[in-house]
Amino acid sequence: MRRAGNRKGVCNMKILTLKEWVAIESDSSSSALFGKVMQMVNVTAEKIRSLGGDVELADIGSQQMPDGEIVQLPPVILAELPKDSNKPTLCIYGHVDVQPAKKEDGWLTEPYVLTEINGNLYGRGATDNKGPVLAWLHAVEAYQALKQDLPVNIKFIIEGLEEIGSYGLDALTKQRNDTFFADVDYIVISDNIWISNKPGLTYGTRGDCYFYVKVSGGKQALHSGAHGGSLFEPMADLIALLDSLVDAKGQILVPGIYDDVAPLTEEERKLYENIQFDLEEYKNNIGVTRLIYDKKEDVLMHYWRYPSLSIHGIQGAYADPGSKTVIPNKVIGKFSMRQVPNMDPVVVEKQVTEYLHEIFAKRNSSNTLKILMPIAAKPWVANVNDPQYVAARRAIKTVFGVEPDMIREGSTIPIAWNFQDVTKKSVMMLPICGADDGEHSEKEKISRSNYIEGTKLFAAFFYELAQLR
Numbered sequence: 298m299r300r301a302g303n304r305k306g307v308c309n310m311k312i313l314t315l316k317e318w319v320a321i322e323s324d325s326s327s328s329a330l331f332g333k334v335m336q337m338v339n340v341t342a343e344k345i346r347s348l349g350g351d352v353e354l355a356d357i358g359s360q361q362m363p364d365g366e367i368v369q370l371p372p373v374i375l376a377e378l379p380k381d382s383n384k385p386t387l388c389i390y391g392h393v394d395v396q397p398a399k400k401e402d403g404w405l406t407e408p409y410v411l412t413e414i415n416g417n418l419y420g421r422g423a424t425d426n427k428g429p430v431l432a433w434l435h436a437v438e439a440y441q442a443l444k445q446d447l448p449v450n451i452k453f454i455i456e457g458l459e460e461i462g463s464y465g466l467d468a469l470t471k472q473r474n475d476t477f478f479a480d481v482d483y484i485v486i487s488d489n490i491w492i493s494n495k496p497g498l499t500y501g502t503r504g505d506c507y508f509y510v511k512v513s514g515g516k517q518a519l520h521s522g523a524h525g526g527s528l529f530e531p532m533a534d535l536i537a538l539l540d541s542l543v544d545a546k547g548q549i550l551v552p553g554i555y556d557d558v559a560p561l562t563e564e565e566r567k568l569y570e571n572i573q574f575d576l577e578e579y580k581n582n583i584g585v586t587r588l589i590y591d592k593k594e595d596v597l598m599h600y601w602r603y604p605s606l607s608i609h610g611i612q613g614a615y616a617d618p619g620s621k622t623v624i625p626n627k628v629i630g631k632f633s634m635r636q637v638p639n640m641d642p643v644v645v646e647k648q649v650t651e652y653l654h655e656i657f658a659k660r661n662s663s664n665t666l667k668i669l670m671p672i673a674a675k676p677w678v679a680n681v682n683d684p685q686y687v688a689a690r691r692a693i694k695t696v697f698g699v700e701p702d703m704i705r706e707g708s709t710i711p712i713a714w715n716f717q718d719v720t721k722k723s724v725m726m727l728p729i730c731g732a733d734d735g736e737h738s739e740k741e742k743i744s745r746s747n748y749i750e751g752t753k754l755f756a757a758f759f760y761e762l763a764q765l766r
């Protein structure tokens with residue numbers, strides 16, 4: 298009885314720490330909040346130090362932001378726990394920045410107050426990616442609490458800019474390839490979600506090219522009654538441009554965009570058949586009634602191995618409740634295209650830019666058009682025969698009692714491809730979050746059970762990794 302009570306107490310403490318982390322509004326989308334990101338980096342560094350880690354806050358310099366401002370970037374944590382040269386070395390990557398969140402986006406709870414409802418812990422960053430980062434740290438803590446030696450050496454790379462494309466991290470990876478990375482045997486990332494209630498083991502992510510399309514007109518916003526009808530309206534130009542990008546069936550309309558997509562082989566097609574993925578459950582999780590495709594295989598392929606284009610927002614547009622009759626003079630449309638093998642962001646940028654300029658020219662507008670691509674992240678695909686995948690499968694079997702589904706991820710870890718390309722080490726993603734965790738949405742959460750069982754999974758993974766030798 299007492300033991301069960303103690304266990305519950307320990308779990309509640311872990312949840313309390315997550316609550317403290319979620320409370321820090323480390324939203325990297327605006328440089329105005331970089332102070333909060335910095336605070337989050339410091340809190341994380343302190344936690345690693347409390348586990349005996351040697352922490353460096355690596356300077357990654359400054360960066361010009363899409364609005365032209367040059368800002369000092371928050372440092373990246375490079376840390377190492379005490380080392381034993383007889384053990385393999387695992388490098389754990391994670392991020393502690395989050396996507397923007399406001400209560401009025403439709404949150405039922407305060408986004409930065411971790412709130413438990415029916416065994417689920419709601420809050421921005423709970424699943425992406427503060428929960429998983431803490432689960433790694435708690436797995437280390439568990440070995441220490443039990444006075445057991447860690448079976449592997451552990452290094453950490455934790456950053457605060459993943460959600461805006463991991464500025465500076467590729468350069469840091471190259472710079473530290475012969476030092477920090479030299480003795481690393483495996484790199485592991487825990488981010489993103491399973492695709493059903495069955496654990497998944499992820500061997501690929503899509504990349505992302507994020508675009509800003511800026512249409513500028515006169516010196517100021519204007520009264521639509523007084524001036525509408527005789528001027529070229531920036532918003533009308535922008536809507537036409539955005540409308541030219543993708544059709545109702547999700548097909549991207551930019552010429553040449555599918556040219557470099559890796560052809561589908563019969564062998565690959567068969568992979569999708571055996572994956573547990575229930576379309577009804579999926580629709581229910583994401584809250585839609587119908588999908589473009591009605592076969593599981595097609596949905597999975599458009600999630601993992603084909604590009605997609607999503608329109609995210611318009612800066613400068615009137616977006617408040619109520620009816621304002623203004624003509625905005627400057628608007629910035631934001632959209633992104635998820636990349637797949639063998640697409641190249643450099644080629645994509647050229648294709649998109651040329652196409653949008655062509656569409657714009659046909660409108661013969663007096664406005665000006667400027668296109669920027671502040672995020673260019675390549676897709677990543679790993680070799681599933683790497684030994685750490687064997688260790689992860691065994692650990693999943695131990696903790697969850699099942700073999701995982703081998704999955705890919707539709708979203709992006711901007712540094713994953715660079716890690717593999719620069720260091721030539723094995724890179725794996727070991728997600729612990731549930732299919733309904735709502736990353737980036739106003740329903741973001743991690744379940745109490747995934748948070749705790751995920752911690753156990755990481756502890757078991759350390760053990761299995763050491764058994765490979």
Ligand SMILES: CC(C)C[C@H](NC(=O)CN)C(=O)O
Nearest residue numbers: 425460462488489505708709
């Ligand atoms: C480049 C993107 C902004 C990265 C972002 N990553 C994640 O969500 C990881 N959980 C994404 O939108 O894919």
